[in-house]
Amino acid sequence: MAYGNPTHGPWCNTRTWPTRCRYCSEKVFFYTCSHGSKVFFDELGWPWPLHQCDEYCSRHHNIIRNFGETISSDYCSTVRANHESRKTVKLHECKRRDPAIDDLVADFGQLKEYIEHLDIRKKLKIDGNTAMATAFLGELAKGDFAQMTVHTGDLSKSDTTSYTFLVHRILLSSIDCERFDVIEFKLRAYNTPGKKIIWLCDSIKSSM
Numbered sequence: 118m119a120y121g122n123p124t125h126g127p128w129c130n131t132r133t134w135p136t137r138c139r140y141c142s143e144k145v146f147f148y149t150c151s152h153g154s155k156v157f158f159d160e161l162g163w164p165w166p167l168h169q170c171d172e173y174c175s176r177h178h179n180i181i182r183n184f185g186e187t188i189s190s191d192y193c194s195t196v197r198a199n200h201e202s203r204k205t206v207k208l209h210e211c212k213r214r215d216p217a218i219d220d221l222v223a224d225f226g227q228l229k230e231y232i233e234h235l236d237i238r239k240k241l242k243i244d245g246n247t248a249m250a251t252a253f254l255g256e257l258a259k260g261d262f263a264q265m266t267v268h269t270g271d272l273s274k275s276d277t278t279s280y281t282f283l284v285h286r287i288l289l290s291s292i293d294c295e296r297f298d299v300i301e302f303k304l305r306a307y308n309t310p311g312k313k314i315i316w317l318c319d320s321i322k323s324s325m
């Protein structure tokens with residue numbers, strides 16, 4: 118196994134998640150980095166076999182076949198070891214991040230929980246459909262919301278940050294997402310008087 122000068126590694130924010138191929142639903146590993154790489158592999162580490170279903174290949178024919186050789190070997194060993202250990206132990210430490218006033222976050226990660234229709238009044242413990250309740254809810258009174266929980270830590274990390282947020286269903290109409298998909302999101306803190314601050318999603322798209 119010959120690694121020349123690896124191009125990709127921790128320095129380009131290389132991140133990998135086990136997920137499913139959005140075209141054929143087979144289990145794959147999604148790999149991405151700040152060079153703009155977005156690749157599905159069938160296996161982790163050398164020789165990093167590219168995923169080969171027809172639709173994926175026809176949409177991503179520009180990915181060079183030896184892409185895996187350009188990934189640093191240290192990164193490969195870390196993600197492999199973490200993947201193995203997660204099969205047996207729940208070593209994964211997860212820190213939930215709640216918003217403070219005016220917080221903004223832009224990140225991506227794996228969708229872990231997805232409630233397609235959330236009852237906002239119930240969640241915020243607001244009774245009834247009165248004008249006052251509606252005024253109180255402000256932006257949240259309009260439309261339908263889903264709730265998502267995303268973990269941003271990938272296989273190269275031993276801990277992860279978790280975000281739970283509301284997303285207007287209109288933003289979801291153009292993407293088709295399921296649990297374990299990797300998604301990109303932008304969140305802002307939303308303050309409802311007297312209730313706890315929540316994360317509200319301003320933009321969401323599939324990373325794959």
Ligand SMILES: [Zn+2]
Pocket residue numbers: 124125126129131150151152153154
């Ligand atoms: Zn890179």
Ligand SMILES: [Zn+2]
Pocket residue numbers: 138139140141142143168169170171173
């Ligand atoms: Zn596929």
